[in-house]
Amino acid sequence: xxxxxxxxxxxxxxxxxxxxxxxxxxxxxxxxxxxxxxxxxxxxxxxxxxxxxxxxxxxxxxxxxxxxxxxxxxxxxxxxxxxxxxxxxxxxxxxxxxxxxxxxxxxxxxxxxxxxxxxxxxxxxxxxxxxxxxxxxxxxxxxxxxxxxxxxxxxxxxxxxxxxxxxxxxxxxxxxxxxxxxxxxxxxxxxxxxxxxxxxxxxxxxxxxxxxxxxxxxxxxxxxxxxxxxxxxxxxxxxxxxxxxxxxxxxxxxxxxxxxxxxxxxxxxxxxxxxxxxxxxxxxxxxxxxxxxxxxxxxxxxxxxxxxxxxxxxxxxxxxxxxxxxxxxxxxxxxxxxxxxxxxxxxxxxxxxxxxxxxxxxxxxxxxxxxxxxxxxxxxxxxxxxxxxxxxxxxxxxxxxxxxxxxxxxxxxxxxxxxxxxxxxxxxxxxxxxxxxxxxxxxxxxxxxxxxxxxxxxxxxxxxxxxxxxxxxxxxxxxxxxxxxxxxxxxxxxxxxxxxxxxxxxxxxxxxxxxxxxxxxxxxxxxxxxxxxxxxxxxxxxxxxxxxxxxxxxxxxxxxxxxxxxxxxxxxxxxxxxxxxxxxxxxxxxxxxxxxxxxxxxxxxxxxxxxxxxxxxxxxxxxxxxxxxxxxxxxxxxxxxxxxxxxxxxxxxxxxxxxxxxxxxxxxxxxxxxxxxxxxxxxxxxxxxxxxxxxxxxxxxxxxxxxxxxxxxxxxxxxxxxxxxxxxxxxxxxxxxxxxxxxxxxxxxxxxxxxxxxxxxxxxxxxxxxxxxxxxxxxxxxxxxxxxxxxxxxxxxxxxxxxxxxxxxxxxxxxxxxxxxxxxxxxxxxxxxxxxxxxxxxxxxxxxxxxxxxxxxxxxxxxxxxxxxxxxxxxxxxxxxxxxxxxxxxxxxxxxxxxxxxxxxxxxxxxxxxxxxxxxxxxxxxxx
Numbered sequence: 001x002x003x004x005x006x007x008x009x010x011x012x013x014x015x016x017x018x019x020x021x022x023x024x025x026x027x028x029x030x031x032x033x034x035x036x037x038x039x040x041x042x043x044x045x046x047x048x049x050x051x052x053x054x055x056x057x058x059x060x061x062x063x064x065x066x067x068x069x070x071x072x073x074x075x076x077x078x079x080x081x082x083x084x085x086x087x088x089x090x091x092x093x094x095x096x097x098x099x100x101x102x103x104x105x106x107x108x109x110x111x112x113x114x115x116x117x118x119x120x121x122x123x124x125x126x127x128x129x130x131x132x133x134x135x136x137x138x139x140x141x142x143x144x145x146x147x148x149x150x151x152x153x154x155x156x157x158x159x160x161x162x163x164x165x166x167x168x169x170x171x172x173x174x175x176x177x178x179x180x181x182x183x184x185x186x187x188x189x190x191x192x193x194x195x196x197x198x199x200x201x202x203x204x205x206x207x208x209x210x211x212x213x214x215x216x217x218x219x220x221x222x223x224x225x226x227x228x229x230x231x232x233x234x235x236x237x238x239x240x241x242x243x244x245x246x247x248x249x250x251x252x253x254x255x256x257x258x259x260x261x262x263x264x265x266x267x268x269x270x271x272x273x274x275x276x277x278x279x280x281x282x283x284x285x286x287x288x289x290x291x292x293x294x295x296x297x298x299x300x301x302x303x304x305x306x307x308x309x310x311x312x313x314x315x316x317x318x319x320x321x322x323x324x325x326x327x328x329x330x331x332x333x334x335x336x337x338x339x340x341x342x343x344x345x346x347x348x349x350x351x352x353x354x355x356x357x358x359x360x361x362x363x364x365x366x367x368x369x370x371x372x373x374x375x376x377x378x379x380x381x382x383x384x385x386x387x388x389x390x391x392x393x394x395x396x397x398x399x400x401x402x403x404x405x406x407x408x409x410x411x412x413x414x415x416x417x418x419x420x421x422x423x424x425x426x427x428x429x430x431x432x433x434x435x436x437x438x439x440x441x442x443x444x445x446x447x448x449x450x451x452x453x454x455x456x457x458x459x460x461x462x463x464x465x466x467x468x469x470x471x472x473x474x475x476x477x478x479x480x481x482x483x484x485x486x487x488x489x490x491x492x493x494x495x496x497x498x499x500x501x502x503x504x505x506x507x508x509x510x511x512x513x514x515x516x517x518x519x520x521x522x523x524x525x526x527x528x529x530x531x532x533x534x535x536x537x538x539x540x541x542x543x544x545x546x547x548x549x550x551x552x553x554x555x556x557x558x559x560x561x562x563x564x565x566x567x568x569x570x571x572x573x574x575x576x577x578x579x580x581x582x583x584x585x586x587x588x589x590x591x592x593x594x595x596x597x598x599x600x601x602x603x604x605x606x607x608x609x610x611x612x613x614x615x616x617x618x619x620x621x622x623x624x625x626x627x628x629x630x631x632x633x634x635x636x637x638x639x640x641x642x643x644x645x646x647x648x649x650x651x652x653x654x655x656x657x658x659x660x661x662x663x664x665x666x667x668x669x670x671x672x673x674x675x676x677x678x679x680x681x682x683x684x685x686x687x688x689x690x691x692x693x694x695x696x697x698x699x700x701x702x703x704x705x706x707x708x709x710x711x712x713x714x715x716x717x718x719x720x721x722x723x724x725x726x727x728x729x730x731x732x733x734x735x736x737x738x739x740x741x742x743x744x745x746x747x748x749x750x751x752x753x754x755x756x757x758x759x760x761x762x763x764x765x766x767x768x769x770x771x772x773x774x775x776x777x778x779x780x781x782x783x784x785x786x787x788x789x790x791x792x793x794x795x796x797x798x799x800x801x802x803x804x805x806x807x808x809x810x811x812x813x814x815x816x817x818x819x820x821x822x823x824x825x826x827x828x829x830x831x832x833x834x835x836x837x838x839x840x841x842x843x844x845x846x847x848x849x850x851x852x853x854x855x856x857x858x859x860x861x862x863x864x865x866x867x868x869x870x871x872x873x874x875x876x877x878x879x880x881x882x883x884x885x886x887x888x889x890x891x892x893x894x895x896x897x898x899x900x901x902x903x904x905x906x907x908x909x910x911x912x913x914x915x916x917x918x919x920x921x922x923x924x925x926x927x928x
Contacts, residue, residue, distance in 0.1 A: 046179055046180070047175070047179055047180045047181065047182045048110050048111055048112040048113070048114065048173075048175040048179050048180070048181045048182070049110065049111040049112075049181075049182055049183070049184055050062075050108055050110055050166060050168075050181065050182070050183050050184060050187070050254040050255035051108070051109045051110060051111060051184060052183070052184035052186050052187040052255065053184065053186070054067065054186065058078050058079070058080035059078070060109065061257065062106065062107065062108040062164065062255055062256075062257040063106070063107055063108075063259075063435070064100035064104050064106065064259040065257050065258075065259055066161075066231075066232070066235060066257075066258050066259050066260055067228075067232060067257075069098075069099065069260060070228055070231055070232075073098060074095055074096065074097060074098055075094045075095055075096075075097045075098075075099070075100065076095065077091045077094050077095060078091075079091050083434070084423065084427075084432040084433070085422075085423035085432075086421050086423040086424065086425055086432040086433050087432065087433045087434060089421045089422065089423060089465075090417060090418060090421060090433055090435075092466060093412065093414075093417040093466060096411055096466065097262050097264070097411060098262055098263050098264050098408075099158075099159070099259075099260045099261045099262035099263055099264075100259050100260065100261055100262065101261065101262060101266065101413070101414040102156045102157055102158045102160075102261045102262070102332070103156070103413075103414055103415070104156065104259070104261075104414075105151050105152070105153050106125070106151065106152040106153070106154075106162075106164045106257075106259070107149050107150065107151045107152070107435075108149070108150050108164075108166060108255045108257075109147065109148055109149050109150075110148045110149075110150065110181070111148075112148065112175055112176070112179065113145060113148055113175065113176035113177075114143055114148070114150065114173060114174070114175060114176060114181070115173075115174040115175060115176050115178070116142075116143040116145070118172065118173050118174045119141045119142065119143045119150055119173070120140070120141045121167075121171055121172070122141065122150075122166050122167045122168070122171075122172045122173040123139055123141035123150070123152045123164070123165075123166060123167075124136065124139070124164070124165045124166075124167065124239075124243065125137045125138075125139040125152060125154045125162060125163070125164055125165075126162065126163045126165070126238075126239045126242065127160055127161070127162055128161050128162065128163045128235070128238045128239055128258060129159075129160045129161045131237075131238040132238070134163070134238045134239055134242045136242070137154045137155065137162075138154065138155075139152050139153065139154040140152070140153050140154070141153075144437065146438075147434075150166065150173075152164055156261055157261065158261050158262055158263070158266075158332055158333065159261060159262070159263050160260070160261050161235070161258060161259070161260045161261075162258065162259055162260075162261070163235070163236055163238070163239030163256065163257070163258045164255075164256065164257055164258075164259075165239055165240070165243060165253050165255070165256040166253070166254050166255040166256070167243075167248060167252055167253060167254065168180065168181040168182060168183075168252055168253075168254040169252040172252060172254070173254060181254050182254055183253065183254045183255055184255075187254075187255060187256070189229070189233075190229070190232055190233050190236060190256070191233075191236065191240055191250045191251075191253055191256060192233065192250075193237075193250070194210070195210055195230055195233070196209065196210055196211065196214070196226055196229045196230045196233055197209060197210060197226040197227055197229075197230040198210055198226075202227045202230060202231060205223075207223050207226065207227055208222065208223060208226065209222055209223075209225070209226035210226070214226050214229070232257075232258070235258040236256050236257065236258050239256065239258070240253060240256065262411075263406075263408055264404070264408040264409050264410065264411050265331040265332060265333045265335065265402070265403075265404040265408060265409070265410040265411070266331060266332045266410070266411055266412065266413040266414075267322065267330065267331050267398065267402075267410055267411070267412055267413055267416065267469040267470045268322070268323045268325070268328050268329060268330055268331055268332065268413065269323075269412075269413045269415050269416040269419070269470060270328065270413075270415070271415075271447060273325075273328075274292060274325075275323055275324070275325040275327075275328050276323070276324070276472065277320070277321060277322050277323060277324070277396065277470060277472040278320070278321045278323070278324035279314030279315065279318075279320065279474040280472050280473070280474050281393070281450065281472070281473045281474050281475055282447075282450065282472070284313075284475060287312055288309060288310065288311065288312055289308055289309050289310075289311050289312075289313070289314065290309060291305045291308055291309055293305070304819070307698055307823075308819070308822070308823075311477045311822075312391060312475075312477055312478055313391055313474075313475040313476045313477035313478065314474050314475065314476055314477060314822060315476070315477070315818065315821055315822035315825055316384075316387045316388040316389070316390065316476045316477070316479055316825045316828075316831055317384065317387045317388070317779060317821050317822075317825055317828060317830065317831070318818035318819075318821040318822050318825075319381040319382060319383050319814070319818050320347070320359070320381070320382040320383075320384070320396055320474075321379060321380065321381055321382075322379075322380040322382075322398055322470055323379065323380075324815075325377065326376075326377075326811070326812075327377065328377055329365075329377030329378035329379065330363070330377070330378045330379060330380040331378065331402070331404070331410050332413075333404045333405075333406070333408075334366065334367055334373045334378055334404065334405045335363060335366045335367075335378045335380070335402055335403070335404060335405065335410065336366065336367065336368060336369065336402075336403050336404060336405050336407070337363035337366035337367065337368045338368045338369060339401065339402050339403035340361050340363050340366075340380060340401075340402050341361060341401070342358065342359055342360065342361050343399075343401070344361075344398060344399045344400070344401040344402060345359050345361060345382055345396065345397065345398055345399070346395075346396070346397040346399070346457070346458075346461065346463070347359050347382065347384060347394060347395075347396055348394060348395045348396075348397070348457045348461070349388075349389065349392060349393075349394055350392075350393045350394060350395055350453055350457060350473065351392055351393065353457055353460050353461070357384050357385065357386060357388065357394075358384075358385040358386070359382040359383060359384055359385060360382070360383040360385060361380065361381070361382055361383075362380075362381050362383070363378060363379070363380050363381075364376070364378070364379040364380075364381055364811055364814065365377065365378055365379060365811070366378045366380075367405050369405075373405070376810065376811050377811075379811055380398075381814070382396070385876075386830075386833075386876065386877060387825070387828070387830045387831050387833065387834075387877055388476045389476060389834075390476060390477075390478050390479040390480040390831070391475065391476055391477065391478040391479075391480075392475070392476050393453070393473055393474070393475045393476075394473065394474055394475075394476065395453060395454035395457040395471065395472070395473050396454070396470075396471065396472055396473075396474070397454065397457065397458050397461075397463065397468055397470075397471050398468065398469045398470040398471070399463065399467050399468060399469065400467050400468075400469055402469070410469060411469065412468065412469045412470065415444075416469075416470060416471075418433075418436070418444060418448065419444065419447050419448045419451050420448075420451060420455050420465050420468060420471065421448060421465075422452075422455070422459075422465065424445060424448070425441040425442075425444050425445045425448055426438070426441040426442045426444075426445045429442060450473075451471060451472065451473075453473050454471035454472055454473045455468065455471050457471075458471065477822070477825060477826070478826070479825050479826040479828075479831045479832075480835070480841055480842075481705075481826060482705065482708050482760055482763060482764035482826075482832070482841065483764055483841040483842050483843065483844050483850075484844055485705055485708045485709050485712065485764065486708050486709070486711070486712035486764045486765055486844070487712065487844040487845050488539065488541070488568070488571075488709050488712065489538065489539060489709065489712050489713035489716055490712075490716065490845060492539050492570075492571060494537055494538065494539055494573070494713055494716070495536075495537055496536075496713075496716040496717050496719070496720040496723070496724050497536070497717070497720055497722070497723030497724050498534050498535065498536050498717065498723060498724060498725065498727075498728075499534070499535040499536055499537060499575060499658075500534075500535070500658075501723055502723060502724070502725075502727040502728045502729065503729070504534060504535075504658070505532035505533060505534040505580070505728065506532060506533050506534070506658050506659055507530065507531070507532050508531040508532060508533055508579060510525060510528060510530075510531055510610075512610070512680050513525035513528070513610060513613075513614065516903055516904075519904070520903055520904060520907045521907075522903070522907045522908075522911060523614065524611070524614045524615075524903055524907075524911075525614055526584075526614070527583055527584055527585070527614050527617035527618040528581050528582070528583065528584070528613055528614055528617045529582045529583060529584045529617075529732065530581075530582055531579060531580065531581045531582070531610075531613070532579070532580055532582075533577060533578065533579045533580070533658065534577075534578055534580070534658070534728075535575045535576060535577050535578070535658055536575075536576050536578065536713070536714070536717045536724070536725075537573050537574070537575060537576070537713075538573075538574055538576045538709065538710045538713040538714075539571030539572065539573060539574070539709060539713070540560070540567070540571050540572040540573075540574045540706065541563045541564070541567040541568045541571045541702075541706065541709060542560035542561060542562070542563060542567065542629070542699070542702055542703070542706055543560065543561035543562060543563070543564045543567060543699075544560060544561075544572065544651075544652075545558075545561065546558065546559045546560055546561015546562065546696065546699050547559060547561065547696065548690070548693040548695045548696040548699065549695040549696075549800070551694070551695070551793075551796040551797060551799075551800045552796060554800070557638065558638070558652065559636065559690050559693065559696065559699055560629070560630075560636065560652075560699065560703070561696065561698070561699045561702075562696075562698035562699050562701065562702045563702045563705070563706075571709075574634075576626050576627070576634075576710060576713075576714075577606065577626065577627060577632070577633045577656075577658070578606065578624055578625065578626045578714075579606050579607060579609060579624070579625050580622060580623070580624050580725075580728070581609065581610075581613035581616070581617060581622060581623040581624075582617075582622050582730045582739075583616070583617030583618070583619075583620055583621060583622060584617065584732070585617075585620055586620055586737070586739045587619065587620025587621060587742075587922075588620070588742075589737070590737060591731075591735070591737035591738050591739040591740055592739075592740060592742040593620065593621070593622050593730060593739055593740065593741050593742055594620075594621055594622070594741075594742040594744075594745060594746065594747070594925060595621065595622045595623070595624050595718070595725075595741060595742070595746040595747070596612075596616045596621045596622070596623050596624070596746065596747040596748070596749050596918065596921060597624055597625065597711070597714070597746055597747070597748045597749070597768070598612055598613075598616075598623050598624070598625040598749050598750070598751075598754070599625065599628065599707075599748070599749070599750035599751070599753070599754025599755075599757060599758055599761075600625065600627075600628065600631065600632075600751065600752075600753070600754055601751050601752030601753045601754055601898070602688050602691065602692075602752060602753040603631070603683075603687050603688035603689075604631065604632075604683060604687065604688070604753075605627050605631055605632030605633075605681065605682075605683045605684070605687055606625040606626050606627045606632050607625075607632070607681040607682065607683065608625070608681065608751070608901060609623050609624075609625035610681065611900075611901040611903055611910075612749065612900070612901065612914055612917075615911060615914035615915055615917075615918055616749075616914075616918050619915075619918045619919070619922055621747070621918060621921075621922070622730070622741060624725070624746075626710065626714065628688075628691065628707055628753060628754075628757065629691060629703045629706045629707060630687075630688055630689070630690050630691040630703060631684075631687045631688050631691065632683070632684065632687055633653075633656050633664065633665070633684075634653075635653075635654070635665055635684045635686045635687050635688075635689070636652050636653075636686070636689070636690045637649035637652055637653060637654050637665070637686060638652070640654075641666075642654060642665060642666055642684075642685070642686050643664070643665055643666060644662065644663060644664055644665060644666055644667070646662070646663070647663045647664060647665075654666075654684075664682075664684075665684030665685065665686065665687075666684065666685045666686075667679050667682050667683065667684065667685065668683050668684065668685040668687070669685075688753075691703050691753075692780065692784075694784070694793075694797045694800075694820070695800070697819070697820045697823040697824055698823055700780070700823075700824065700827075701823055701824050701826060701827045702827070704756075704757055704760060704780075704827035705760065705826065705827050707757050707760070707761065708760055708761060708764045708765070711761050711764075711765050711768075712764075712765060715746075715765060715767045715768075718741075718743045718746065719743045719744075719767075721743070725741060725743070726740070726741050726743040728741060744767070745767070745768075745769050745925055745928075746767065746768055747768070747769075747770050747771065747772075747918075747921030747922075747924070747925070748761060748762060748768050748770070748771040748772070748921075749771070749772045749774065749917050749918070749921070750771070750772075750773055750774065750776070751774040751775065751898075751900050751901060752774070752775050752776075752865065752866060752897065752898075754774070755773035755774050755775055755776030755777075755857075755866075756773075756776045756777065756778075756780070756829050756866075758771055758773045758776065759773060759776060759778075759829035759832055759833075759836070759874065760827065760829065760832060762832075762836055762853050762855060763832035763835045763836055763840075763841055763853070764832075764841060766840075766843045766846070766850035766851055768853070769851065769853060769854060769924050769925065769928060770853065770854040770855075770856075770920060770921045770923075770924030770925070771853065771854070771855055771856070771921075772856045772857075772858060772916075772917035772918075772920050772921060773855065773856070773857050773858070774858045774859075774900045774913070774917065775858065775859055775860060775863060775865070775866050775871070775897055775899075775900070776829060776857060776859075776866065776871060776874055777829070777866035777867070777870030777871045777873065777874055778828055778829040778830035778870055778871075778873045778874040778877065779821055779824060779828040779829075779830060779870070779873070780824055780827075780828065781817055781820045781821050781824060782869075782870050782873065783866055783867070783870050784797075785817070786867045786869065786870065787864065787865055787866065787867050787870075788864045789864050789865040789897070790865075801813060801816060829874050829877075830873050830874050830876075830877035831877075832877075833874065833876075833877025833878040833879060834877070834878075834879045836852075836853045836855050836878055836879075836880075836886075836887075837852045837853060837855070837878065837879060837880045837882065837883055837886045837887060838852075838879035838880065838881060838882050839879070840852055840853070852882070852883055852886055853886065854886045854887075854920070854924040855878065855880075855886065855887050855888075856887075856888045856889070856890075856916075856917065856920040857871070857874070857875055857878075857887075857888070857889035857890070858889070858890055858892065858900065858913055858916070858917065859871045859889065859890075859891050859892070860891065860892050860893070860895050860896065860897060860899050861891055861892065861893045863896075863897050864896070864897060865897035866897060868891075875889050888920070890916070892909065892913060894906065894909060895909045895910075899913060900913050900914060900917070
């Protein structure tokens, strides 16, 4: 039996002439027209019908439903006319999926209200992935009265097929008024036992309908419709057969449908489980980091989180992770690491969207083709190629292109797809999407709004939102506090005069230099007129009650901890010993003698400057050096055994009087051609031993930054012409001019640790126009990880971490390193590369930007202490584009890390490098 009504109903609208569910619509109309006698033509008014109308412009069928997959293999959903923009955008996402999300909620609507008390017992869910062995799942059913919608949830998995059956009759669904619940006429055919098509192979060209009820405009049209309906019937049949075996007649099933979950990967985004990209502004509150507590956190973890939560942002150099979870990977299935590359990511400065930061991409634990994945979840890590800006908001975009190990594409998760919409999810407390509950839409809308800045960045870059798998924003911490630290001595009102006055200096014996000249056959002493030591006062803002863990013993030991707010307001006054070398001939004809500040390396002291002083003096420069924190006379003793006999460790210092050569620290023993001898430079045996701590990185950060305070004070003392360094009498009565120290424009020459700290000093101290940084590097974490010279320290650290569940190579180990980078960023030399020349830091005392600096980096090929790649990190960070002549670097060959000071092994290389270092500073003074 046919009618024009049946024929006309096949055309669903202008979008396309035929949809996958049209055949079911033809059956529905045929049944309603009385084409078959055993199915009711109209539902009696006293029943509630489970709605099933595939012929509607937007088909009314239970959802999700494989009817939407049969035509293209993708979820083929239509946009109802006049639906909100949010629905249109989300449907656009659904049409990119090759199955339904495993997080989906199954639902069916009804023609009238249901009795909620009957809902739970009526819902049955079966896994029919293997049709020969369906497995019933536990499920939860609920009823949404406002939409007359029954919803079913279960633990759905990916790449599975599920059947949902809603039972009526005895023990099944009832209407709100006790009405009978029945299936729609069309659904009655789909639960039939007999095939709806003549062929077993539904791809056969000669397949035809088994009933004249399936009609079409042509034989091919009829074949296609029969195939479609038979696929739906076959898919549901295993579930209905099982239910029938359990005593549930087919006629008692008011609605049944099958849906298949996605095979492609979905990028992980699960804020409800605290699984979000990291770092993330979602983990900020009131301008501070807000890492949530975890019941598994021990006391150490709690203390670390408390310290991190005091920061005003995240790292400028650590890895960016697409997810931060021990249980979930970057996607819901393993990724092929080979499919990930930098072209799929954008790191955008939201304050300046045209500034894109390149990233290096790695996939931790990922498999690669035939290479099996690791035991941990996949973790996609992005390393910024350059340090990020201080206290700046960034957006990260992960674009399509990644693939699973099975070769399937990776798509966005449904939750993120909702969050990336440009249209609101809720309006007036109501959801703007039919498939989204009002409550969930209202709860999700704030998250959508928080993600909009990142997605707006995609809009500005002309990247369609549908191409974005994941997006988030994060704010970096402030790293530019150095300029404020440099100004602290003046704010504290520290005295700028020398302790005891300019005449209180004590002479230093330089006979060692004359002996060295004789031994090496090179002049390293004759240009120096005299050397003396003196003292001035600086302020120590480090916490005297700090502690760290001794890696060897595992015990907590005291140390000077990180800066405290009280110490930054009122520091401990401390003496700073300096050594001053004066040249025989002043640099300028009028007797002005400029200075070069020399800074020693790790474990050394101010007296290492003796090796460079003659070269500086030959150029007419005086040399001045002070000890770094925890070095020389600032070494941190733990007991009196660290001090010379007769001297006691008091306040973690071995007291040393300027005029007394017999007190102070126990002197280290060094190897000489004549055997072990006390170090003639009197370097303390414990010099530098607690400068850097892997168990208290906040303290390590501020051990570096304390030296910026000391140099800020040193400049004040230098410029004091009444009682400071500029008042020291350096005149040579035998000359016709009066020699005077020139307080303006001192140069800086730092070796190793002195080169690393020197980057901070060069950026923060505007009075120093030019610096030579010898064998510096960045970051301290990477130096420790890769330097052969620190291998024993790394082994101790690795063993300490392994004992705490963070073995080398694990993601927990990498997280520890990234946290170290995060904490150390404000003291990491590469954080200040842009501030040396291109973007000088603000001069807090002058109230304006500081001057551009001139920087010369010297490094040695094959450095075993500061490996070449770490120096390259620092060199790469220097932005000299506005003044290219202000920067130079040179790699030397044929020497060791200490080549600048190695007068015995390679004196020619040392003296040549020294001359170039001083010449750079002198040229900068001559050509400012």
